[in-house]
Amino acid sequence: MKIIACYSNKGGVGKTATSVNLAHAYAQAGKQVLLCDLDPQGASSFYFRVKPSKKLTEARFFEDVKRFTNAIRASDFEGLDVLPANLTFRDFDVFLSRMRNKRSRLKKALTSACSDYDVIILDCPPNFSTLSENIFKAADEIIVPVIPTTLSERTFDQLIRFFDEHKLRKKKLRAFFSMVQLRKTLHQDTMQNMRMAYRKRFLQTSVPFAADIEKMGQHRAPVSIYAGRSPASDAYQALYDELENGVVSSK
Amino acid sequence: MTMKNAGFFVLPLLFDDTTFEQMQEGLSVKIEPTSAPRSFTLLDCHDQSLRAKGRLLIQTDGMLQLLQSDGQSFIQRCQGKDQFARDLPAGPVRNALKGFPVLRALIAVGQGEIQTRSLAILDDLQKTQVRGSVWSMSTDVGRVTVVGIEKLRGYERVFAKTHAALAEKAAQDERFEAVYQGLFPEMRPYQAKPEIHLGKNEPSIEVAADIIRTYLAVARQNEDGVIADTDTEFLHDYRISLRKIRSVISLFKGVLSESQTVELKQLFSELMAPTGRMRDLDVYLLEKDMYFKLIPPNLHAGLQAMFDEFHEERAQEFSRLKRRLRSAAYDRTMKDLSATFDGANQLEPGQNAQRGAYGYACTLIWKRNRKVCKLARSISKDTPDELVHDLRIDCKKLRYLMEFFAPLFDANDFKAIIKPLKKLQDNLGLFNDFSVQQEALLSFVSRQSTTQGRVDAQIGLAAGGLIAVLDQRQRAERDRVMSSFQLFDGPDIRHLFRSLFHQTKG
Numbered sequence: 221m222k223i224i225a226c227y228s229n230k231g232g233v234g235k236t237a238t239s240v241n242l243a244h245a246y247a248q249a250g251k252q253v254l255l256c257d258l259d260p261q262g263a264s265s266f267y268f269r270v271k272p273s274k275k276l277t278e279a280r281f282f283e284d285v286k287r288f289t290n291a292i293r294a295s296d297f298e299g300l301d302v303l304p305a306n307l308t309f310r311d312f313d314v315f316l317s318r319m320r321n322k323r324s325r326l327k328k329a330l331t332s333a334c335s336d337y338d339v340i341i342l343d344c345p346p347n348f349s350t351l352s353e354n355i356f357k358a359a360d361e362i363i364v365p366v367i368p369t370t371l372s373e374r375t376f377d378q379l380i381r382f383f384d385e386h387k388l389r390k391k392k393l394r395a396f397f398s399m400v401q402l403r404k405t406l407h408q409d410t411m412q413n414m415r416m417a418y419r420k421r422f423l424q425t426s427v428p429f430a431a432d433i434e435k436m437g438q439h440r441a442p443v444s445i446y447a448g449r450s451p452a453s454d455a456y457q458a459l460y461d462e463l464e465n466g467v468v469s470s471k
Numbered sequence: 472m473t474m475k476n477a478g479f480f481v482l483p484l485l486f487d488d489t490t491f492e493q494m495q496e497g498l499s500v501k502i503e504p505t506s507a508p509r510s511f512t513l514l515d516c517h518d519q520s521l522r523a524k525g526r527l528l529i530q531t532d533g534m535l536q537l538l539q540s541d542g543q544s545f546i547q548r549c550q551g552k553d554q555f556a557r558d559l560p561a562g563p564v565r566n567a568l569k570g571f572p573v574l575r576a577l578i579a580v581g582q583g584e585i586q587t588r589s590l591a592i593l594d595d596l597q598k599t600q601v602r603g604s605v606w607s608m609s610t611d612v613g614r615v616t617v618v619g620i621e622k623l624r625g626y627e628r629v630f631a632k633t634h635a636a637l638a639e640k641a642a643q644d645e646r647f648e649a650v651y652q653g654l655f656p657e658m659r660p661y662q663a664k665p666e667i668h669l670g671k672n673e674p675s676i677e678v679a680a681d682i683i684r685t686y687l688a689v690a691r692q693n694e695d696g697v698i699a700d701t702d703t704e705f706l707h708d709y710r711i712s713l714r715k716i717r718s719v720i721s722l723f724k725g726v727l728s729e730s731q732t733v734e735l736k737q738l739f740s741e742l743m744a745p746t747g748r749m750r751d752l753d754v755y756l757l758e759k760d761m762y763f764k765l766i767p768p769n770l771h772a773g774l775q776a777m778f779d780e781f782h783e784e785r786a787q788e789f790s791r792l793k794r795r796l797r798s799a800a801y802d803r804t805m806k807d808l809s810a811t812f813d814g815a816n817q818l819e820p821g822q823n824a825q826r827g828a829y830g831y832a833c834t835l836i837w838k839r840n841r842k843v844c845k846l847a848r849s850i851s852k853d854t855p856d857e858l859v860h861d862l863r864i865d866c867k868k869l870r871y872l873m874e875f876f877a878p879l880f881d882a883n884d885f886k887a888i889i890k891p892l893k894k895l896q897d898n899l900g901l902f903n904d905f906s907v908q909q910e911a912l913l914s915f916v917s918r919q920s921t922t923q924g925r926v927d928a929q930i931g932l933a934a935g936g937l938i939a940v941l942d943q944r945q946r947a948e949r950d951r952v953m954s955s956f957q958l959f960d961g962p963d964i965r966h967l968f969r970s971l972f973h974q975t976k977g
Contacts, residue, residue: 269598270625293625296599301624440596 223340224463225359230375231346233365234398236263237433237443238459239343242363244442245460247300251338254292256303264343265304268295269440272304297442301337356388361463365398365427368410380418390421396459397426424468427455477542478634480641481649482616498629501591502605506531511585511608516575517696517705519660525646527617528564528577529606531585537564540646544604544619555702574757576702581655583610590618592633600629608654615653661692663708669878675726675831676815676824682719682875684812686712691805698793703753706792710750713743718871722835725823732821742804745795749788751911754904755781766936773933777915832876837972839869847956856906859949863899870896884971891959898952905945909938 226239236259243255243264257264257272265272270293293302344355356362364379366372376395383390395418401407415422427433430452432443439446444453461467514528514535515521521528525540535549547562556571571577590603603620618637622630642649651658667685669678690712696705717739720732727735755762759778763771795801811817818824823831843865850858870892877885912934920926 269594269596271594271596271598291625294623296602 221337221340222361223342223359225342225344225355225362226365227342227344227352227355227362228346228365228375229352229379230372233367233372234427234433235259235346235365236267236343237436238363238365238398238427238456239341240264240267240436241442241444241453241456242460242463243300243339243341244297244444245457246339246341246464247297248444249460249464251299252336253300254303254337254340255295255300256340256342259343259345265302267436267440267442268293268300268302270295270302270304352382353386353388356383356386356392359392361394362392363463364393364395366395366414366422367399368397368407368414370406370410373410373414376414376418380421393421394423394463395421396423399429400426401429423459423462425455425458425462427459428452476622478620478637479538479540479542479544479647480618480620480637481644481647481653482618482637482641497595498600499593501593502588504586504588505604506587508584508586511583512579513581513583513654514577515580516572516577517661517693517701518575518663519580520572520575522647522651522660527647527650528568529585530579535559535562535564537567538606538617538619538647539567542619542621543567572704574702574704578696578701581610581658583608583654585609590620592629594629599623600626601633603633608650610654612656613653615650617647617650661689663689663711664874665689667878669828669876671829671879672827674815674825675723675828676818676820678828678831678875679719679723679726680812680815680818683716684809686715687805687809687812690716691809694796698796700789700793703757706746706750706753710743710746713739713746715871715875717743718868719875722839722868722872723823723831724835725821726826726831727824728819728821731819738804738808745788745792749785749792751907752781752785752788755908755911756785762937765940766933770929770933770936773927773929773931774937776927776930777933780915780919828876829879832872832879833972833974836869836872836876837968839865839872840968840972843869844960847960850953850956856949859899859902859952860906862952863896863903866892866896866899880971884967888964888967888971891955891961891964895952895955895959898948898955902945902948902952905941905948909941909945912938912941 224242226235226242228235239255239257243253246253255264255268291303293304294300295302342355342359344352364376366376379393380390382388383393397407397411397414400411411426428451430450432447432450432452435446436443443450443456447453458468509531512530514530527538529536529538530549533548533550535547537545539545545563545567547560547564549559549562549564555573555576556565556568557573559565559568585606585608588605588607590601590605591599592601592603594600600623601620602623603618606617606619608615608617618641620630620633620637665685665688667681669681673681690709693705693709693712696702697709717736720727720735720739756778762778763774766774815824843862846858846862846865850862870889873885873889873892916926916930916934919930
């Protein structure tokens with residue numbers, strides 16, 4: 221089982237869109253996927269039309285494995301389940317440590333209808349606190365969408381410094397440029413600078429700024445469902461290919 | 472009630488939205504055609520083992536779909552018809568058919584028209600809460616709809632409601648019998664061993680007529696498959712049916728007049744004669760891989776030559792048999808026989824004709840068992856093979872007698888006897904096979920040899936190698952025959968025989 225955290229210490233960077241479309245790409249590739257919606261705004265659940273369960277906000281939620289697994293909902297897509305969670309930090313911490321412990325009841329209960337989940341994707345809240353450290357420790361890969369602007373450069377800087385200070389493995393960080401507008405020189409320059417500065421941290425794939433992605437809210441579905449041939453859909457597929465297979469799309 | 476994660480429901484009518492009228496409450500039902508109506512073929516083997524297991528195998532242009540009454544379904548691409556499950560292209564359906572009888576071919580058992588539709592039960596956000604499929608099938612005589620639903624994690628409540636709503640309207644049947652009955656009401660599954668009802672006091676001549684009439688019908692049901700050469704089991708079953716009939720005639724002593732017994736014995740032997748060689752060849756060809764494994768690869772060339780000959784000979788035997796089965800003379804013979812055994816009126820009774828079935832059965836089985844035991848006990852390491860062959864035949868007769876009369880006795884008692892008897896028969900059968908195969912090899916070689924008695928070295932080597940291995944196996948099997956008989960001849964079985972068949976004197 222692989223844990224992929226979709227994280228950004230800055231809001232509005234296309235984090236939830238990334239979680240949703242990546243989760244769908246993994247499921248399309250035949251993997252059993254659990255998408256955990258840890259963002260208090262519950263946006264990934266919204267995209268999958270899954271109603272947040274009331275039970276999830278209750279404090280003792282994670283002490284009860286059964287209630288936890290009962291909260292998992294099948295999405296409309298084969299192999300893709302959603303946990304519409306709305307977790308407090310305390311719960312989140314417990315959640316992560318138990319998820320990693322092979323013998324924990326949570327881990328055992330976390331099996332999909334027929335088999336273990338191959339991939340767990342965490343749509344993380346955008347806060348930056350000491351508790352984020354647990355995400356960084358628990359996840360195998362941390363996907364960081366970065367908008368190529370000056371402000372984002374600074375926040376990414378902070379993230380790298382945080383990793384350095386806490387002696388975390390920076391190798392886990394897989395950043396990519398999100399909401400890219402190639403006609404803007406600022407975007408082009410920033411991308412060039414950041415790729416130079418953090419050579420190993422950035423994926424080759426970037427996701428464009430696209431109306432099709434914004435329309436996810438109307439369609440309430442992954443991009444490839446309603447705009448299968450769009451550049452946006454291709455970009456998420458390429459992101460999956462590069463993450464999973466190390467293949468860089470020629471497009 | 473335990474609820475599975477998926478389920479199939481057979482509805483006798485054409486399916487529409489009203490099926491779910493009762494359970495709405497903020498939910499909507501979306502049914503969309505996923506294919507245009509097209510023709511389908513229902514596949515199964517001759518004895519409908521898929522039907523018996525509650526499975527439906529549906530072929531529609533290029534696709535093969537398997538529905539199982541446990542709620543699972545599988546689909547894969549597949550072209551062509553009349554093939555063995557193992558010859559299907561790799562895929563989920565082939566995997567699911569792993570337990571399918573290996574010797575049986577999948578044949579078309581029925582045809583009709585099918586339309587598939589997807590089913591989704593949606594909530595107010597248009598989120599799918601229950602997913603499913605709808606198969607509407609029709610034939611000239613009937614129509615049914617199969618609805619399959621699937622439980623989605625986290626939406627168990629709506630699944631349970633849908634399950635209940637469908638169960639209320641669906642045929643009360645765990646398997647797909649309602650599909651067969653709705654679409655093919657006339658279809659009767661083939662049974663190699665049909666149940667025959669016997670009365671304890673039924674006159675023996677009527678018992679004989681019942682059994683013979685039944686097995687004549689079984690034989691006739693295999694004719695088409697033999698002629699089409701669909702699989703080897705048709706001929707096998709055909710032969711077994713005729714052999715059973717011949718056994719009734721010869722084992723039910725004094726039930727028919729002597730002259731009629733002789734006449735019928737002769738007639739059934741003649742019916743079987745043209746099938747013997749072909750069955751032998753079928754067995755060799757089926758066991759081809761086994762033979763190749765018995766001898767080292769450097770002797771394979773000769774073996775291949777041998778099997779090429781077998782192939783050719785089988786083709787000749789087959790065309791001869793086919794011509795015969797299609798002939799008017801053959802049809803007349805079978806029709807006459809069916810008329811003869813339709814009731815006991817046409818039969819010439821012998822002195823035992825009116826004996827009650829139960830008493831007569833006891834006498835026959837008791838005597839036959841005494842004969843088996845006497846013979847078996849006389850067999851030691853030094854007795855000639857001939858006696859072992861005789862024992863095989865007597866065991867077979869005993870087994871047939873017990874099977875014929877089984878409906879008159881306690882099933883569990885019979886099972887207790889048949890089990891060790893079957894084990895013994897298996898050993899005897901193998902012993903016989905190994906011996907017959909050696910003879911066949913020798914005669915094959917002599918047919919291949921020149922007038923000077925010279926034979927192709929490759930063939931000679933292969934035959935010699937095989938004979939050596941087969942002889943060893945035959946001897947090993949003979950040892951096992953003796954130990955299996957000890958098990959059969961134990962005090963429990965002896966006691967059972969006495970209490971079942973020899974009470975009057977015991």
